[in-house]
Each structure stands twice: as C-alpha cells, then as structure tokens.
Amino acid sequence: MEYFISIIINGNKVQVKAKKGANLLEILHSHSFDMASPCGGNGTCGKCKVKLKGAVAKPSGQELDLLGINAVKEGYRLACRVLVDSDIEVELDGREAEASILTAGKSRTVSLSPLVRKKNVKLDIPSLENQASDFERILSSLGDTVELNCIELVRKLPGTLRKSQFDITAVMYNNKMTAIENGNTQDTLYGIAVDIGTTTLVAYLYDICTGERVKVQSMLNPQKTFGADVLSRIDYTNGSDEARKEMNKTIINALNDIIHELTSENSIIPDNIYEMVFVGNTTMMHFLTDLPARYMAVSPFIPVVTALQIIDAGKLNLNINKGAIAAVYPCVSAYIGADTVAAVLSSGMYLDDRNCLLIDIGTNGEIVLGNNEKLYACSTAAGPAFEGANIKYGMGGIHGSIDTVSYDQGLEYTTIGGKKAEGICGSGLVDAVSVMLEQGVIDETGRIPDEDEIAQTALPLADRIIEEEGKGVFVIDKNKGIGITQKDIRELQNAKAAIAAGIRTLIKRSGIKMDDISRVYLAGGFGSHINVKSAVKIGLIPAQLEEKVESIGNAAGEGAIEGLLCAGMIDQAVDIARRIKYIELSGSPDFVDEYVNCMLF
C-alpha cells in the first residue's frame, strides 16, 4: 500500500510516494529534505517539527510536551513520530530545509540530490595483515553492495590507488562505481541538461555539488541539413545504416561543440562532467541514441523505445568523463516525446488537483490536459507556420524579425532587438492576422480582398493592401515590402486549426469540461512570445481560457534541469510518462470534424 506525501516548502509543493507505516522523518531525509534531528529521531529534541494535514495516528505525549497543545491543535507534529497511514500534506519550515533546497524552475523547488554523487574514502594501506584486493579494499569503505561498472575502470584501480596513496574519490551512480579519482575531489562535479529541439539545441551547465548554473549555450540543430522537420529527417535515415549513423554523428558532434563552449570559457575540465540529462521529441531522442526511427514515420507510428534510458556516456561518444551517465528522459509515444514529459514535470500540473492544459507549439503542437490523477495528451501536425517557415516573409524569432503587430492610431510593429525589420516571426504573424480581423481587413474565411474591393471600403488599413500575382497582400513594413500573403493566412489557418482542434478533441476524449480548466500553460519559445489576446482572436486558444493562460518559457529545458539536480525528478518523469494516456488523432473522425470547424477564424 502506497500513499502520496505532498511536501510544501516556501509555498512550493513536491509530491513523493511512501509505503504504509513509513516514518515521515525518514521519508523527508530520503528525499534530501535536510530536517534537523539531533536526537536521531527519538522524539526528544523537537527539531523535526512539521505542519501536517491528513489522517495519521494521534500525537504522542512526547509531541504534546515538546510542541505544546496549541501547536498540536494547529496541526504541528514531530516528523519522527509520524507513521504514514494515508495521503498527507506536510508543510516544512523554509528556513529549516533551505540549506539543501534550491530553485530550479520559475515556480518550483527541487532538492539537490543528483543521480551521480561522489564519495571520498581513505583506504587502509595494503600489508601482509590486510591483503584485500584493490577492489575489495574499496568495497570495505564504500559498502559491499557496490558493483564494478566496467572492466576498464577496474583496470585503472591499481595505478590510481597507489598514485593517490589510497586516498581516492569514487563517483557513484546508485550502487555502481563509475569512476575513480586521485585524492579528495568531492566538491568537483558538473552536469549538463540538454533540450534537443528539431530546430534548436539548448544546453545548461550546472555545478551539481552546489546546484549553481554555470552557463547556458544554444545553437541551431545542424541536423536541419537533412530536412527541416522530423519526417524528412527520418526519411533520410531510412536510406542506409550509414545515413542513420550520420544523423547520430551530427547531433553528437554538435553536443561536443556545445560541451566545449560551455566548459572552455569557465575553465572546467570536461572530465569533471559526470552526468548529462536529455529531453527532446521522440525522434530527436532516437537520433541521439542512434536508434532506427523508421517505424515512427508510418502508421501505427511505433518508436523503438519510450522508456527512460540510462546509458554510459562513453557509448554515446560524448566528450565528457568516460564514466559519466547519460539519462535520456522517457517518451510517451512517437509524437509525445521526452520534451513534453519534461514540460509536464516542470509545470507541476501532474501534482495539481485542478485541471491544467499545457500547450507546446512548434512544428508539432503537443497538448496535455489533466491533473494529479489523470493526464491525456495528443500531438497535432501544426506545420512550421508558427516558426515562420512556409511563410513568405517568415523567419525564426531572431534579431530583426517582427514579433508584435498592433493597431491604435495606425499600424505599429516592433522587431526583436529593435533592428530594421527583415521578416516576421510566429508571434508577429499571429498579431498581424489578429489586427486584420479586428480591423475588418479579412473576415472569418480569411480571404484578403483585392485592391478594387478594398478601395470600395472605408477601412483605415485599406492603403496597406496591394496586389501581387493577382492576390491581395497586407503590407506591414512598407520600406521592405514585408507583408502577409493569402497563402500565409491559409498556412496559419491550418496551423491554428490543428492546435485548436487538438485542444477540443482532448477535452472531449478526457471528459474534462472546458470550464473546469483552471490553468493553461504555454510552453516553448513561441508560447513565451505570443500575445494571448491575438491567439484568442485568431481562434488558436479558446476564448473561455484567455484569463487562465500563463507562459512558462522553456518548460522542457526546466524539466531536464530538475532531473539533473534531483534524481527523484527523473523518477517523477518516468511516472508522468506512464500516467499520460496518449490520444492518437491520426484517422480520428472527431478530430477531422473539429479541424474543419476550426479553420474559420
């Protein structure tokens, strides 16, 4: 019998599981909440005071004595005296636990307890009285459940032990010793969390001894030479084993470049990187581990593996310590990847008893709906319009792209970095079309009138309609002639219809009512920049949800960082991946109906 323990600290909540009868203080310690307990859990020092909600046995006389009757009435208890007997909520005093807690994301705290840890041990010097082998000598200090991770490491033992005069630091992953270093290097341990997007890689270097972020580095995914979207890249890898290996080598080389940039500037030795955590869509995760993605591209869309993979970094040819561990987050299906799982993790929606909707818009739109009990997800092929692709003057969200468009006295726009306009990015496109709708330039069908038609109206923006190749174009920047074409509007209609229909189908299939959705999280680069009002205006987001929208930035990256800093978060990701029920939209008649309905503005 297992129960959920909700742990609240500094207003943030972490949920862990515990067995019936488990001691609450031990649970807190095992999840790295650094509760003081000088009496060793004997109920005599009163230091492990917590505020508790939920059914547990009555307070003991000890607790009444130490806490006083009033505190006990308010729900205070000694954690060491509480045995779990139901789902409970435990509030910790922030000051008590602060030492080992740090902020990983914007709104969550995780404890600092990474997958990989170091332990310095000073071994007995060999003698005729103590002839234990080098390995058994280490076991006698580290505990005899420790396993040899690899023969290469064993081979290095005699040299390292004697060079260090038997004062060594073991690098441990669970009970496996993955590396060994001379002397006491306990304080030197780095890790990198990586979000591999189809378009962009972002890598976060952390000191995982202190939990401090050292540097962030991003770059375009060089796999784009094999195709802009996952399907064309999978198609490329289907050609031959060599092509598949080439795809893998391309991402590995890029990662090694990023590792070099992250470390060299900060004089960090790549050998001191002992852990990497990866999130990304299922195809990116397949390319990373060089798995054949072929069967994800055809119905019924089958990945090779969706489970969490813990891999020796050496096997991935990453230029970090050979004994480092790479954790590849779990995926749900071919089109709900590790990035979505990580976004759900960092959003905290999987712990929320209210219904939340998470929308991550890229080439595909991943949508997750649910709460701390049920989670549903679907993926819709929105196409790359929101990323500025297939749009006549479209471009990514980089310097010089028009990112906001508005109408007050006249048409106004801004560009990223305040540079001269060179094109338009996704959020600018949504804004522009929203303005066109508001000002009556287009109606719900999205058709741009031609010059003659517009001349017969008294619309304030009439002068911005020009004709190109017989079709109307809505000009935003007159100098460069940057505007919105009829085809652009059709692309946007397709894209927003895909997302909107996905949301509606998910609502229908999950049985969760639109009105019962308390929060809408917009994740990813586009989600952070979008003007929510415009998104509602064009029908991307249902109007009822407008007030509930919150941008949560690179939620996938945050989820990866959480797992890098706290191994328990990786377990939570595994749990999330298992809990998410995937709704396949391909060939689903209700989705097609919704899609057609949503095409209109």
Add this chain to the structure above:
Amino acid sequence: MEYFISIIINGNKVQVKAKKGANLLEILHSHSFDMASPCGGNGTCGKCKVKLKGAVAKPSGQELDLLGINAVKEGYRLACRVLVDSDIEVELDGREAEASILTAGKSRTVSLSPLVRKKNVKLDIPSLENQASDFERILSSLGDTVELNCIELVRKLPGTLRKSQFDITAVMYNNKMTAIENGNTQDTLYGIAVDIGTTTLVAYLYDICTGERVKVQSMLNPQKTFGADVLSRIDYTNGSDEARKEMNKTIINALNDIIHELTSENSIIPDNIYEMVFVGNTTMMHFLTDLPARYMAVSPFIPVVTALQIIDAGKLNLNINKGAIAAVYPCVSAYIGADTVAAVLSSGMYLDDRNCLLIDIGTNGEIVLGNNEKLYACSTAAGPAFEGANIKYGMGGIHGSIDTVSYDQGLEYTTIGGKKAEGICGSGLVDAVSVMLEQGVIDETGRIPDEDEIAQTALPLADRIIEEEGKGVFVIDKNKGIGITQKDIRELQNAKAAIAAGIRTLIKRSGIKMDDISRVYLAGGFGSHINVKSAVKIGLIPAQLEEKVESIGNAAGEGAIEGLLCAGMIDQAVDIARRIKYIELSGSPDFVDEYVNCMLF
C-alpha cells in the same frame, strides 16, 4: 535470519540457504528441483512429499490425512506445508526430481538452471490501438522489471521484431535482456566452462538446455612463450601496457581457437554460445580480463580484484554471441585462485561436517583444510618439479613419459600410452625416489652414493648407479640413459617440503588436528596420477592420512562446469571464496621451520 537446507537426491547432497519462514516447496522450485505440485501448493494433492529431518512445526491435519500416520512418523511431510524454522535436511524422491537433475561431477549432482536462459514470446502486432514501442511491447510479455542490457541490442529491436513477425526469443541474464533472436529458439543454448591453467587450458562445451556435454578440448597455454611460471609472466606484463595487452590477447586468441574447434566439428554456431565460465589461478584470471597483475608479484601480494566478475563477453573479445555473459569465478588472494575455489566447490568439502584436506599440486601447491564451518587455505611455491620441469629427464604427463616406477624382482616402469620412454613425469619421479628410499639407494638426506660407495654395498639396485660429472645418477631406462640425478632429488625435496610444510602449517594455524582429518582430496593432473604410497614414502603426504586419500581429477574444471549448469553453484563459489581464510606463508617463521624439517625424507 537464514538457515541451511540440505537437499538429498539420489544419495547426493546440495545445500542451499533460505530465510526463516520461507516455504519449502517454493525453495525447492526456486532451485529448479522439479517437484510436482498440481494443487498449486495448497496441500491437497500430496505430490510434494519429502522426507525431512530437523525442527519444523508439527504436521497439519491435511498432511496426516494425505500421507498417513506411519509416513509422518518416518519424517514424511508435504513441502508446501513446511515453513523453514531451523537448519533442515530434505530427502527427495529421485524419480520425482530426476528430470531436471544431472550429474556434473563424479560425486555431485546439481540442478540445471544456468545463469543465462531463453524465453520465447509472441508479441501483439502493433496497431493504432496498441502503439507501445518495440521495447515496451517486449516488456509487456517478459515483465516490466526487464532491463535493456545495451543500446546495441535496442538498435536491433525494430528489424528483429518485424523480420520475425513479432515472434521472438529473448536471452535473459537475471532481469537483463542480453540478446534477441527470430522465432522460437528456446532449445538452442550452449555454454563453455574453461579451466585456464598456467600450463594447460581445458574447455568443456555443454548444451545448457539439456545439460549434456558436447565436447572437451584442451591445449597448451600459449602464454608459456612469456615464461613458464606466473611470476615471469607478470614480470613480462609489467614492461608496458602493450605487453600487458599482448598477454591478454594471447589467451583470448587461444580461447577463440578452442571455441572454433569445439563448435566447428559439431556444427554449432558460435553465436549460440551465450555463457562462458572461467576458473584458473588469480594471475590467469587477471590476464584473461586484462588487469595489471603487477602488485601480486611483490609483497604484500595484492590482486586488483578477487570478487566474482560478470562481464559482457563482447568486452573480452570472445568469438561467441555478443550478448553472452562471461562469469569469472572469485579468487581468495593472489595465490589462492578461482581454480582452488572451484575445486573446493566440486569436492563438496565446504558442505562436509567432517574435516577435509584438499591438495592441488602444480607449480604452486594450493592446500585447503576445513569443513562446512571453517575453511583455511595456503599456497606454497613448490616449484615445477612435479610437472617434470627443472628435472634433467623430466617432461609433462604426455605419451612416452615414465609415469610409474616400482620394484619387485627388479626395477619396473610404465610409460603413458605404453610408448618408448622419453623422459619422466611427476608421478614417475615420486615413484622412483620412493623406490630408491625403500631399497636403500638413498637415505633420509637424499644423497646418491657414488659408484665406489655403492660398489661396497650389496644393494639389489647397485648396478643402476652410474656417475656423471662426479655425481651419482640412478638410471631407470638403460637404453636411453633416463635417470634421476642428485639435483633432481634436491628439486623434489624442495617441492615436497613446500607442500608438506604447507599442510603442517595449515593444521597448526587452523587448530584442526591431523587425526581429525577424515578425507584428503588430491586435485589436478598430478594429483590424479600420483601413487599415494610413494607420496607418503617421500613425505609429501603425512603417513597418518594415507588411508584417507582420494583423487578427484580436474576438480577445478568440474567446479566450473557446475557453475555453468547451475547459477546457484556460482553463488556457492562466491560464498566459498568469502569463507576461506587465507594463511600467508611468506615470511611466516613457523612455515620456515616446518619447511626445513620436511626437507629430509
């Protein structure tokens, strides 16, 4: 709390451990004793009848009903009704369990349950209703505790699953899937047990589905080019990493040759070999796994690892299935190796409540003394005299070597294979010196009289003394002039003194009295051929033990085979290695005293 369960079947005994309260039927099943239990352990069919000695709870009414009062009085019980509450002895009806039991050694039976097993599963075909990934699809059939052993294997999943139309056979090592094959190949599974001696390799190919021996193959250890003994070989590997790798490559190449010979003649595909088990002295085990043996050659004699090593065969570059498992038996110390542990295993002395002495004589003599509670071991540098080395006319135990020498009417001898004498092997040497002592040719000092001295006696063998380089030689074969020189006798005195002093020191240190030793096992090639009477005569074996001596052949090889066929035996080897207390003789004054005393005949 753990207890010992002694299981007797067909007069042989296997001992296993069990926790307090464990169900006896489940214990028997978990150790692959194929007890019938059609009622599913509900105490209603009466098929799991066993005869039991030891304290357990009183028989239930069900047992009285099913077995009858007389059977219960004789000790019969239903295994499914018995919970372990003390050490017990259980006798099984041979006919019941025979199916899964086979004879591995001369005197022991082990159940057939190798480390590696196969399981055929027919998977659901992927569909939009079942989009599980390839790996998760397998898990759903094999159980979700199954782990991916390696990314290379995962990479093969999509191809193999579709080629086999989702009918596959998984190769499992514990809960790790190490390989996957098309279709149902459950009945094809081979393994090889190898005894790597300093001088000779012996490899045993088994069908580990049926437990049948397919073939045995032996060859000289080609590492001899780097030195005849372990010290000179270690010295060679100390030169450079390349030299160490060369030593490793030499044994791996030899093993691959043996694998080729074992398989090709029997049309067995090396890819169907999924397990190899290795025993040998600690240095040979280090060379096998390419570990630096340097610190075993100098005091205080520290190996790199003595624990059981389970290694991917691919990492050892063995030409068998890439997913095969190599089990390298545990060692005790630098000079008590995995071969001695395996010999103790197959001798059964670790289960015997009487005191047993095991002597394995080679270049080193390993001596183990003890019982089912305590085990002591030492190693003495006997030198290679017993292997015919450093002896003027010495040679190994091969065709044409004089292997027995006796005196009745006159001097008689036999050769191996009945060929013309070409030299003398260890057992012949011991016999010859024994005859010389008996017939008064030499006295307890071992000095061979010169021709003049011998001429003054009336000894029957006087005519066999000739003089070479001013020293007496005792001629055995007059045609070829094969004889025993004074130096040969000194070599033998050193060798036998080392063994005899080892035995005496071990007796002294263990506190076990000579008179309390019930059995003496002679292991190894020399041990099998030696004439016990002669060995006693020259003082190699104490006279009190003469009647208790038994040759047990290649006990190390047998111990390896036991582990190949039954994973539980590998556990027992680990237990034996832990239990053996190693007595270091180097620099021990009591050993030096005994050694000097034992030099005389």
